[in-house]
Amino acid sequence: MPxxxxxxxxxxxxxxxxSACSGGSGAKADDGRGGAPAPARISVNLSGExxxxxxxxxxxxxxxxxxxxxxxxxxGGTLDGAVSPDGRRWTSTRPAAPGTSYTxxxxxxxxxxxxxxxxxxxxxxxxxxxxAPGKNATVGIAHPLSVVFxxxxxxxxxxxxxxKVTTSDRTTGSWGWVKDYSGRDRVDxxxxxxxxxxxxxxxxxxxxxxxxxGAGGWFxxxxxxxxxxxxxxxxxxDLDAHRLTLLRDGAEVRSLPVSGGTPGGDKRSWGGTxxxxxxxxxxxxxSETVGLGDAYDKMVDSSMRLTWxxxxxxxxxxxxxxxxxxxxxxxxxGMGSEDAAWLFGQAxxxxxxxxxxxxxxxxxxxxxxxxxxxxxxxxxxGRSALS
Numbered sequence: 215m216p217x218x219x220x221x222x223x224x225x226x227x228x229x230x231x232x233s234a235c236s237g238g239s240g241a242k243a244d245d246g247r248g249g250a251p252a253p254a255r256i257s258v259n260l261s262g263e264x265x266x267x268x269x270x271x272x273x274x275x276x277x278x279x280x281x282x283x284x285x286x287x288x289x290g291g292t293l294d295g296a297v298s299p300d301g302r303r304w305t306s307t308r309p310a311a312p313g314t315s316y317t318x319x320x321x322x323x324x325x326x327x328x329x330x331x332x333x334x335x336x337x338x339x340x341x342x343x344x345x346a347p348g349k350n351a352t353v354g355i356a357h358p359l360s361v362v363f364x365x366x367x368x369x370x371x372x373x374x375x376x377x378k379v380t381t382s383d384r385t386t387g388s389w390g391w392v393k394d395y396s397g398r399d400r401v402d403x404x405x406x407x408x409x410x411x412x413x414x415x416x417x418x419x420x421x422x423x424x425x426x427x428g429a430g431g432w433f434x435x436x437x438x439x440x441x442x443x444x445x446x447x448x449x450x451x452d453l454d455a456h457r458l459t460l461l462r463d464g465a466e467v468r469s470l471p472v473s474g475g476t477p478g479g480d481k482r483s484w485g486g487t488x489x490x491x492x493x494x495x496x497x498x499x500x501s502e503t504v505g506l507g508d509a510y511d512k513m514v515d516s517s518m519r520l521t522w523x524x525x526x527x528x529x530x531x532x533x534x535x536x537x538x539x540x541x542x543x544x545x546x547x548g549m550g551s552e553d554a555a556w557l558f559g560q561a562x563x564x565x566x567x568x569x570x571x572x573x574x575x576x577x578x579x580x581x582x583x584x585x586x587x588x589x590x591x592x593x594x595x596g597r598s599a600l601s
Contacts, residue, residue: 267312311423339431357564368427390597395522453571471538486577516554529554
């Protein structure tokens with residue numbers, strides 16, 4: 215995006231006669247007889263009404279040392295920052311956001327003050343994002359913190375630096391960039407191993423003022439989401455034995471007869487680890503949406519989504535002759551109606567489904583649902599833009 219950089223108003227504020235884009239000086243000059251302190255003489259790197267966004271604000275003092283600097287926007291927000299060791303320069307820790315007016319106020323060690331105002335150019339394009347899970351969600355032990363962007367992100371490293379994850383138990387994890395099944399850029403934060411039950415995690419996406427790069431546009435706000443990890447449970451699906459087993463705290467809760475995808479073709483089930491993305495209940499399933507022609511169009515109960523490409527665990531009473539005996543579905547893990555309803559009630563969004571079998575389609579891609587668990591920890595770390 216073209217950026218207009220206005221240099222004419224980057225002025226030194228020395229006396230009460232300030233430049234036209236500056237506020238008034240802090241005080242009259244000391245007359246040598248105990249009068250008010252002389253104004254602070256500062257310069258600010260951004261100035262005018264079309265200043266360049268995405269840069270930190272720097273305030274430099276001509277003489278003496280800085281004691282306080284405050285940078286406020288028109289909505290009451292502030293930019294935090296720090297003074298250099300020599301006391302002559304203050305730099306904000308975050309960049310100036312686009313389309314925002316700022317007021318800079320500074321005080322030096324002699325009590326002199328100065329102020330300045332500037333505004334940044336409005337963005338030509340804005341990038342937004344979607345966070346998962348939703349705020350204050352309770353999830354299973356495999357759910358990542360996931361960010362999907364509306365527009366492409368070229369400056370992945372800069373964006374990733376602004377994504378702050380804190381956990382109640384110092385969980386080790388890493389960001390990894392993937393291509394979402396929708397084709398959009400996505401970045402997920404996955405723990406090294408499954409979450410510990412009871413862990414609380416918060417993601418703060420401090421993106422206001424960050425440029426996506428390329429044609430992606432600017433971020434113009436911050437985002438926050440939180441999660442709490444629920445019960446320690448996982449689902450093991452053995453397609454060779456045609457059984458699904460729910461484990462809680464490592465102990466078997468119940469084992470159910472199932473039927474997976476028909477071997478030998480496109481109807482095979484995915485293997486590896488998928489994460490329960492959503493409990494969708496009764497939904498209409500149509501074969502053409504997953505590339506299987508007009509094979510079926512039916513309402514399906516107790517539907518639990520495992521991938522974006524259409525693999526579910528669900529009730530399949532029409533397939534009762536094959537439950538526990540053979541794999542004869544169009545790719546989903548089907549079970550009896552009562553068994554499916556029971557599992558639907560027990561399962562948590564974020565529970566891992568570990569699926570094994572001699573004839574699967576392999577593991578789903580990391581962006582097809584939450585497939586990060588199919589990669590080694592080292593490979594997942596390698597997806598970070600900061601690795």
